[in-house]
Amino acid sequence: MRILYVEDNPELRETIGMLMEGEGRMVTSCACAEEALVLDAGHPFDVLVTDVSLPGMSGTDLARRLLADDPLRWVVLCSGYELGSQPGSWGPNVRTLLKPFELEELEQLLGGIHTALASVST
Template identity: 70%
Template sequence: MRIVYIEDNDELRETIGSLMEGPGRSVTCCANAEEALQLDAQAPFDLVVTDVSLPGQSGTELAQSLLKTAPQRWIVLCTGYDLGHYPAQWGPHVRTLLKPFEIEDLEDLLGQIETQRSSTTLQ
């Protein structure tokens, strides 16, 4: 699974990015949404994990932009604020992860997404 992780905090980006790596996963880290969009245009990522508060285009704007062209896209919005049911209206594969989160919570979410993606691929 190809993952792009967008986070403007250098330390968090490096730490969380490396912690998401694992068997069957490759992680590309970006400091902003614009960089992620450029890379995604070359070869779409399977999963987009993004901070909501970013310089320039926000994580929610990035998500909405990607979902316009690929509504079945898997997206995880990381935020310090409860977004309620709002992101779920964007599509069946949009999730939120409240900050600060434990790495186990992120790992559980990634595992759930991997399971759902593989069961969809098998059908």
């Protein structure tokens, strides 16, 4: 499973990025939505995990752009504040994760996504 992780905080980007690695997951990390769009172009990632508050284009705008191309894409929006129910209406595979989150929450979420992706590809 290929994960694109977008986080502007360098310490979090490095730590969470490393923790998401393994279990059949490959993580590519970047600091902004604009870079994420370039990385995703031509060979889309299976999952987008993004902070909502980013410099320049927000994580929610990034998610909407990628979902416009693929409404079934898996997206995890990470935010320090409650996003309400709106992101759930963007597509069936959009999830939210409230910061600060426990690593077990992230692992459980990614495990479920990995299982779902594996069942689609078989």
